[in-house]
Amino acid sequence: MTSTDSDRWGECMDVAVQIARKAGKMVQEAVKQEKRVRSKSTPTDLVTEADHQVEELIISTLRERFPSHRFIGEESSAAGEKCILTDNPTWIIDPIDGTCNFVHSFPMVAVSIGFAVNKELELGVIYHCFDETLYTGRKGHGAFCNGVRLHVSKEKDVSKALILTEIGAKRDPHTLDIFLGNLKKLLSAPSHGVRIIGSSTLALCLLASGAAEGYYQYGLHCWDIAAAAVLIREAGGCVMDTTGGPLDLMSRRVVAAGSQEIADYIVQQLQPISYGRDDHDP
C-alpha cells in the first residue's frame, strides 16, 4: 500500500465519519415522527421512508466527493441495483440497521458505512443513533468507540461465553426449527447466555467491545457486516463463514468471535439456514 493510498483512505474515513453523524441525526429526528412502514421479503422484513432518505443522503454525499467510487446500499439493492463487489473502491451501506427497532423506537438502531477496495474491507464506520456513539475501524489502524480503543474478549471457554444472534426475516416452521435448534445447542453448551437485540451491526459492535464472546447469524446482508467486520478484526477478533471457512461477504451468513476457540465451537454446533446470496439475481 503506497502512502498515497493510505492518505486517500484516511480522507474516505473522515468523510464517512461526517456523513454517519449527519445521517444519525436524521434517524434520530425520524424516530420521533409518524413512520410509514412497508414489508419487503416477508411481513417481518420492514422498510420505512427514512431508510430511503438516509441512504440517499449518504450515497449522494459520498458520490459527490468520490465520483469514481461504487455503491452497494440496502435500499438501492431492493430497488434492483446489482449487489456485485468489484475491485473498485466500493461503499457498502446500511442506512438504518435495526429497522424493526426503529419502527418500535427500541433503542438499538445504527447507520453502517463500510468500504472495500480490491474486494478487501478497508474501513468501517457505525453510528449508534440512540446512544450517539461512533464506532470506527480502519485496517491496520485499530478499532475505536468514541475514541476509546476496542478490544474483544479473549475468553476461550464457551462455558463462560455470552453469545449474540438474530432471527432473520424467515418465520416458516422449518427455518424456526433450525434457528431454535442452533440457539438451544449453544445455550446448552452450557454458555452463560444468548441475547437478541434486533440489530446485527450493533451486536457485532458489542462483540468488538468485549461485552460478548460470540456472534452468529443466517439471513443478514453484506451491508450489515461490511463495517463491523473491520471493527472486530481490528479489535483482535475473528470473522468467518458459518462453515469455518473465510468470510464470504455475499453469503448472507456469518460467525464472529473474540477468540478462534469460541468461533470454532459455534461453527461446529450450527445447522445451516439458506437465505440465498446478495450477489445473485433476485
Next chain:
Amino acid sequence: MSDLWQEAMDHAVGVAKKAGEIVRDALQNEMNIMCKSSSVDLVTKTDQKVEQLIIDSVKEKFPTHGFIGEESVAAGQSCLLTDNPTWIVDPVDGTTNFVHGYPFVAVSIGFAVNKMLEFGVVYSCIEDKMYTARRGKGAFCNGQPLQVSDQKDINQSIIATEFGSSRDPEVLDKIFSNMRKIVSLPVHGIRGSGSAAVNMCLVAAGCVEAYYEVGIHCWDIAAAAVIVTEAGGVLMDLEGGPLDLMSRRVLAANNKTIAERICKEIEVHPLVRDDAPIVTK
C-alpha cells in the same frame, strides 16, 4: 396531604444512584465470580456489597421496615411478604451481563405496604437511565414521562423474554416450546436484554409490547411492576388472573389485548414459589 412514602422513594433513588456507582466502578476491576444453583447462575461480591449498602441505609432511616433481598434470601432470610412496609430489592439484576460488561445491569428497589406495591425504582446503571414510578403519580425515565405502546395487533409486536439460568433439558424444552409459539404468531421480533427489570422498563417505555418469563423472582419484578402500570401497562399471571409476585412468573404488556394473546400461547411449568416454606431436613 403529603405523601407518606415520598421520603422512602427519595431515599430509594439516592441509594440506587450510589449503588450504580459501585457497579460501574466494579466493571473496571477484576471480578470474583461465584456460582449459586448452577454454573450459569452467577453472583459476585458486588451483588453482596450493593445489597448490604441498601439494607444498611434502609435500616438506619426506616428501622421498622422489612426487607426482602436476593442475596439475603440466598443466605437464608425469609421471603414472606407481610403487611409491614417492605423493601424488595435486587441489588444487581443482570449479573451475567455485569460479569461480561454487557450494558444492561439494573439496581431494582421495590416497596410494598399492606402487600401493595407503592413505588419502584430501577436504575439501569451502565446506560445511566433512572426509571421511577410512584403509585398514582406516573412513570418516568430520567425525568421524562413513560407511556406504553398503543399497538393492539400481536403480529406487529416485539416481545421480550429470556432463556433463564436453568440448563435442564426438560426446562429448556418448555422455554423453547413457548418461544416457538410466540415467534410463529408471527410477531415482529423477540428481544432479550438479560435483565428482567430492564425488559419491563422497555415495556413501560413503549419499545416492546410485552415481556414474559417463567423463572424470575419477586425481587426482579417488584419495582418495575409499578413502572409498567404507571406507564399505562398491565400485569398478569401467565396462567390468567392478576400478577402473583411470589409465583416465579410474570407477564407485563402494553394492554389487555396483547397480554391475553400471549397468555393463550404460554404453557407454564411449575417452580418453587418464592414464599414457599423452607424445608429443613
